[in-house]
Amino acid sequence: MELNEIDLNLLVVFQQLLIDRRVSKVATSLGLSQPGVSNALARLRKLTDDPLFLRTPKGMEPTPFAEQLAEPTARALQVIHAAINQRSTFDPATSKRAFTVGMTDIGEIYFLPKLMKELARIAPGVSLSTVRNTSVNLQDEMEAGHVNLAMGLLPQLKGGYFQRRLFKQRYVCMFRIDHPLDKGKISLTDFSAAEHVVVISEGTGHGQADELLRRQKVARKVVLTVPHYVAVGHILHDSDLVATVPERLARALVTPFGLSYVNHPAKLPEITINLFWHERYNKDPANVWLRALVTQLHGEGAGKQ
Template identity: 65%
Template sequence: MELKDMDLNLLVIFNQLLAERKVSKVAENLGLGQPAVSNALARLRKLFGDELFLRTSSGMQPTPFADQLAESIGYALGMIHGAVNAKTSFDPANSKRSFSIGMTDIGEIYFLPLLMEKIQKVAPFVSISTVRNTAINLKDAMEAGHIDLAIGLLPQLKAGFFQRRLFIQQYVCMFRSGHRLSKRKVLPADFYAADHLAIVSAGTGHGKVDEILDDSPLRRKVKLTVPHFVAVGHILQSTDLVATVPERLAERMAQPFNLKYVAHPVKLPQIAINLFWHAKYHKDPANQWLRGLIFDMHADG
């Protein structure tokens, strides 16, 4: 196949289908009618001799051949995008750009207050939205430009992505001020004897911690299990439960909720928190500005 025989707009639609998995959503994003998108898909199928996307109950799922094409096409479109926008610049003071960042609830608690305070000062018309890293196909959404940056422990973002270390943190043991554990050094036996709040934050990397804590002759007495960290401060504040949480989250919650945290008595792995962006937007001035702002505010060293 020669490029002269290919309408590059078809590749844009292909890339959008990879991210959205719905013809109607692709049509909405590109300002097209659904018949136009369906017609483009038919042309793509004919050009490549493959179905490319199969209709399922969960949307249009790519075939193995479409997955094989995905990275190369995404990279090529990114290079074209970068070339035609090479002379553009980003003026944060006057921009009305809306950015989307993938992060966990921990990220929202830790990063957003300071980030929004800073943006209010230097980019008053810029807006931010967040999405859960685990609630979407993060890789495809970032490749399509729907998510600008992602923050966290995200081993699935490898080929086609840049990343930069923000910091490494420890896990700590947290409880209300005045808790019986606050009067002495917390030993493993003290920790396991306490009543626990367990946070099962699926798909975030924190599940490994629960495995380690429960792989012990001693057993935690888990009195409450929740699926996220948002309510942890409120719960610990008014109970005698203890929780295992990342240190940066503990720093943010200690003062507002009158909590205390100590070094964890169980040896747990450190957490590396990185900032991720897709290679397509590596030279995008707006993307460069936002990731530079986050790095300057939160990176260690």
């Protein structure tokens, strides 16, 4: 097979099929008709003399040959895309770009107020949407460009992703002002004697704190378990419950909910909150700009928050 026999658009369809695994979804992603996608696949099958994708109940599954082609095809398309767009620029003052960022409810509480205020000032036409890091297949969505950045404690994002550390933080014990534990420092005995609300934040890495407490055999009376952090401020304000939370979330909740917090009596390691992006968009001007803005506002030492 010679290069002059290959239509570049066929490789674009091939790569999108590897991501979406359904003809209808590929058609939507690329702005094509379903017959157009099917026709492109038929031409590719003829050129390669391989079925490439087989229909299964889970979608279009790639053949071994298709999997062999996946990495070099993606790399080649990335090089071509970068070469064609190397002179492109991004002007935040005039852009109407809509970004999508993956984050947890903690991220929405901590990152968004300052970020949205700054966007209104320097990029009034730019809009932002958030998705829960656990509600989508974050790896596939970022690779496809549907999610531009992700923030948080995300151990599942490894190969193929760049990351930049925003800050490190510790876990603290939080409760209402004038709580019996609101005395500057508490012991493990104090901690164990209290009643606790525990947040099960699956897929974020924050579950490690609960696991470490179990490993250290730190006793606590758990009377409430919730799946996210967004209600913690309300719960603590109107009860005597205690929560183990990341310190920057605690800082954000102190004033609005009349809360207080102290150093955690258990030996819990600091956690690193990172900014993630897919390698395909490492040099994309808009992505570069948004990463720089987030780092400026929330990176280590930003405003000494």
